[in-house]
Amino acid sequence: MSLSPGSSGSPEQAASETRYFRYTFSFEDGTERTFEVHLDPVTLALVAPISDPLPEWTRLENEQCPNCPLSPKRAPHCPIAARVVPLLQIFGGRESHELCLVTVEGPQRTYSRRTSLQRGLSSLLGIFMVSSGCPVMDKLRPMLDTHLPFASQEETIYRMISSYLVTQYFRQRKGWPTDWRLKDFPARLQEISTVDRAFAKRLRSVGIRDAGLNAIVILNTFGEMTSFTIEEEDWDRLEALFLRAETRDAPVP
Structure with a gap:
């Protein structure tokens, strides 16, 4: 992972040994910020040295998430906090609702959208x-394999459910317990939502209140929306979509 404004070189060259995403924020005042995020091609973990020294607010015990399984002895710093320091430093003085053109270059295609800074940051911060190595958020890492910037609520719901079910397929191949009825899915989303809220609290504790914080709120909202959909068993639209072409194979009563 490389995170730096004004990075040089083509994305294709930079990505020769990694998976990359290049985010460019173009503001109405003429300023521009470009960040390249590089991931290990196999594990999809961030590839970059961590800032040294890290600020005090990144220490694990500072507003540690209530469901965090790590200990300060094993991990002195929160994995997420340690990774987002450069991002928050650069955007700390910006207004969350400031409009900008966000362009995302990836291995296969380029996305572009005129939106608020907090919306663009939400997509980048999600990566x-x-x-980062957070053991709770790590369960969502496979979704980076098909990273979708600016995803809508419907797209996020679809992708999270699909990712969970693919996981169950591979668990079944290993002979591990599976959850095809998604009974445990809402609980997993609640764990993720807990991290989102706790990390936002960590940022508030050190006075980070605008663009970065609002990006966290957007991520958390999407997580809660997905959980609500599953808990209410609101499957009618998806059922109709997927079974439309399968009705001829339905068993005869």
């Missing part, structure tokens, strides 16, 4: 949170 950092699930690939």
Whole structure:
């Protein structure tokens, strides 16, 4: 992972040994910020040295998530906090609702959208949170394999459910317990939502209150929306979509 404004070189060259995403934020005042995020091609973990020294607010015990399984002895710093320091430093003085053109270059295609800074940051921050090494957010890391910037609520719901079910398939191949009825899925989302809220609290504790914090709120909202959908068993639309072409194979009563 490389995170730096004004990075040089083509994304293709930079990504020769990694998976990359290049985010460019173009503001109405003429300023521009570009960040390249590089991931290990096999594990999808962030590839970059961590800032040294790290600020005090990144220490694990500082507003540690209530469901965090790590200990300060094993991990002195929160994995997510340690990774997002450069990002928050650069955008700390910006207004969350400031409009900008966000362009995302990836291995296969380029996305572009005129949106608020907090919306663009939400997409970028999501990469950092699930690939940082946080053991709770790590369960979402496979979704980076098909990273979708600016995803809508419907797209996020679809992708999270699909990712969970693919996981169950591979668990079954290993002979491990499976959850095809998604009974444990809401609980997993609640764990993720807990991390989102706790990390936002960590940022508030050191006075980080605008763009970065609002990006966390957006991520948390999507997680809660997905949990609500599953708990209410609101499957009608998806059922109709997937079974439309399968009705001829339905068993005869």
